Each structure stands twice: as structure tokens, then as C-alpha cells.
Amino acid sequence: MPELPEVESLRRLLTDSACGRTIVAARISEPRLRRRVAQELVDAIVGKTIHRIRRRAKYLLIDLSGNLTLLVHLGMSGSLTHRGEDFRDDEFDPVHDHLRFALDDGTALVYNDPRRFGLMKLVACGELEQTQELAGLGPEPLGEGFDAEYIFKRTRGRKAAIKNLLMDQRIVAGIGNIYACEILFAAGVRPGRAGARITRAEAQRIAAFTKSILASAIGSGGTTFRSYRDSRGQPGRFVTSLQVYGRGGEPCLRCGTSIKLRVLGQRSSFYCPACQR
């Protein structure tokens, strides 16, 4: 369940540990992901240097020499770990390690994804904005384009639940189930409320809490609820800050009312029926 804060934390760690390194070998051990990973992909990146690592929504954009960008999405259960010089080949998980990239300093990047919802795709720099995965994404929630006015405008005429709209990557990019629940709790808005019924004041709170919660989660290295691990294999620490997610039946930390669990669009939504209206 890597969402924006987890991917951003990963980006920062990998920027420190892997930028400037050259990929000296690459190997596919399990090509089946959301789409099959082609041998041409690994052939093309061998010999390339990692110049910069960017993030867009939940995608990691690894800029390589040769005007290539490696697009990585962690799906549900993906992880990209940076193994030290002392790794041994038998440490690799033959079932769930999909790709391994050996770097010129003797370290290795390993992509692991048990549920295979992830994605790895090589794109020419010039085609990045038109590529299917990135075209049509909404604004970054931590950027200028996302504010109360934008939320208010985009929710007019929408019958869908506000939580589903927050998770719609075409409206705003990078928010998933965990942070949508947390943002709406902080804003005092029930997840099932129709978008059209969000007031200007609520849009203001949603915008403000989206920014503060995501920023705070990035500062904590993201959230590990079940399986997420960063590039060092460490879990995120924001889980201790969660107010409602995963707390169905437990008392609200603000008022003591029992947290409710309701399924919206086949996704679990947690909220406090007293604090959220």
C-alpha cells in the first residue's frame, strides 16, 4: 500500500544512496508484473547511469543516461531495496524478487513484489508526459495546483463519495486508502458524503489537512500497515500517528466514540461517526 509519502520517502533514500551509480548488470528473475517485463528493458538499461530520481503521484521516475526514464510503480506490495556490498546471491527471493540491478559500487537494487500489482516501464524522456501512466494525472497534492478552490470546483456535480474522489488519481495524484481516511477524519468530513455536498469551509480543511498529513507522513518515512518497507528494508513510522485507519471498533482518539468501518467502492473506510459529519 505504498502511497505518496512512502514513494517520496523511498525517492529521498534512493537519491542519497543510488544517484550517480551506473547499472553494470540487470537480470529478470520473474517477469510477471501487472504487465510482463520485457528482456529489452533490462538490455537497454545496462551501462546507464542513474542521474536523478523524481516522483509523480505514486510513480518513481528514475532518470538514466541516454535520455531514458525508468518508471516504477510499487502497486500494493512492491518494494525497491538497495542491498549492500555484502549481499549474497542466495539472499534473493527466487519467487518474489522480480528484477535485480547490479551497480558499479558492488551494491544492488532489488525489486520485490509478491502480489505483482507493480509496474516497471522504460520511457524515452521526450515521451514521458504522453505516456499512458502519467497522462491525465491530477495535480500533486503538495503542489500549488491543489487548494480549497480546486477541490471545491472538482467536487461540484459529483455524486461519488468524497473519499473516492480523493483517491481518484485524475483529480489529485498520490492519495490512497490510508491517507484518504486520515485526511477526512482530520477535516471532520464523513468519507461517504457526496462530493457535491462538500462546503467551501470543508474544502479548505481538506486541502489544508491533505498537505499537513502527507508532509508529516513523509517526515516519518511513510506508513507501514502490513508490508511496506523502504529501500533499507525498514518500515515507515507514521503508523503510530494513524487516527482512524485500521482502528474499526476502537475508541476515537478525540472523543471516545467507537470508530466505524464502512465499505465504499469495495474499499474499507474508517471514520468517527461523532467527529465526522
Add this chain to the structure above:
DNA sequence: CTTATGGCCTGTCAGC
């Protein structure tokens, strides 16, 4: 344009 639904995929866990 919006909304609803199902499929992908497998580790984990509750319940029998």
C-alpha cells in the same frame, strides 16, 4: 462526461 463493476494477484488470517 459520470458512475458502477469486475479482474488482476497472493500472503495472511479467521473460522471450522
Add this chain to the structure above:
DNA sequence: TGCTGACAGGCCATAA
């Protein structure tokens, strides 16, 4: 103890 079925959920395709 071992089996079964439900669940987790980001993203995409399809249909109405």
C-alpha cells in the same frame, strides 16, 4: 492441525 474462503487494494478495462 489443516483446510477453505474472505480480505487486502492500486489500477485498468468495460459497460451503461
